[in-house]
Amino acid sequence: DQQVKQNSPSLSVQEGRISILNCDYTNSMFDYFLWYKKYPAEGPTFLISISSIKDKNEDGRFTVFLNKSAKHLSLHIVPSQPGDSAVYFCAASETFGNEKLTFGTGTRLTIIP
Amino acid sequence: SAVISQKPSRDICQRGTSLTIQCQVDSQVTMMFWYRQQPGQSLTLIATANQGSEATYESGFVIDKFPISRPNLTFSTLTVSNMSPEDSSIYLCSVEENGRDTQYFGPGTRLTVL
Numbered sequence: 001d002q003q004v005k006q007n008s009p010s011l012s013v014q015e016g017r018i019s020i021l022n023c024d025y026t027n028s029m030f031d032y033f034l035w036y037k038k039y040p041a042e043g044p045t046f047l048i049s050i051s052s053i054k055d056k057n058e059d060g061r062f063t064v065f066l067n068k069s070a071k072h073l074s075l076h077i078v079p080s081q082p083g084d085s086a087v088y089f090c091a092a093s094e095t096f097g098n099e100k101l102t103f104g105t106g107t108r109l110t111i112i113p
Numbered sequence: 114s115a116v117i118s119q120k121p122s123r124d125i126c127q128r129g130t131s132l133t134i135q136c137q138v139d140s141q142v143t144m145m146f147w148y149r150q151q152p153g154q155s156l157t158l159i160a161t162a163n164q165g166s167e168a169t170y171e172s173g174f175v176i177d178k179f180p181i182s183r184p185n186l187t188f189s190t191l192t193v194s195n196m197s198p199e200d201s202s203i204y205l206c207s208v209e210e211n212g213r214d215t216q217y218f219g220p221g222t223r224l225t226v227l
Contacts, residue, residue, distance in 0.1 A: 043205050043218035101216060103156040
């Protein structure tokens with residue numbers, strides 16, 4: 001039972017344009033959500049997070065949107081840069097202290113120069 | 114954020130042997146976690162390791178197969194026992210820094226079992 005789903009295994013975006021990565025979840029108990037970026041042969045790097053009391057969180061070029069009624073979150077990267085090419089994972093937890101993270105399957109983002 | 118290192122970075126092992134993976138953090142942390150990422154799959158939590166107590170294992174993972182030690186607040190080990198090719202994965206440790214709500218990951222250990 002995949003509680004966190006990323007339905008797009010890959011995405012290609014032109015440099016300078018907006019990248020939108022999507023994530024859906026089924027567990028209504030999830031209340032804290034995170035996005036990680038992973039390069040080959042490296043561990044995941046934390047990007048941005050959002051708690052269920054918010055619907056938007058911004059950090060520089062990265063913005064995460066949360067739609068609780070639809071159980072959907074998205075990560076917007078604007079403008080996209082070649083260094084953004086990586087695999088992006090969304091993750092969710094049931095407690096604000098996020099003791100246990102449930103990860104999606106990842107989306108491979110390729111930025112085209 | 115904490116700086117996390119893992120040893121070894123990769124290994125190729127024979128079926129039936131065991132491998133111990135080390136995770137070292139540059140600061141004291143209460144909670145450490147061990148994850149597995151099988152080829153083409155997502156990250157799956159194996160267990161949570163708190164200093165001074167037994168590790169808490171997730172469904173599908175047992176202590177006999179994945180014994181964990183947490184001797185102090187900066188170090189943990191995960192052993193993959195009696196390995197089979199199905200254990201070929203990337204094994205990652207992560208930490209939750211005291212007072213923060215986010216997990217930070219080590220670089221991972223890529224294990225191949227022949």
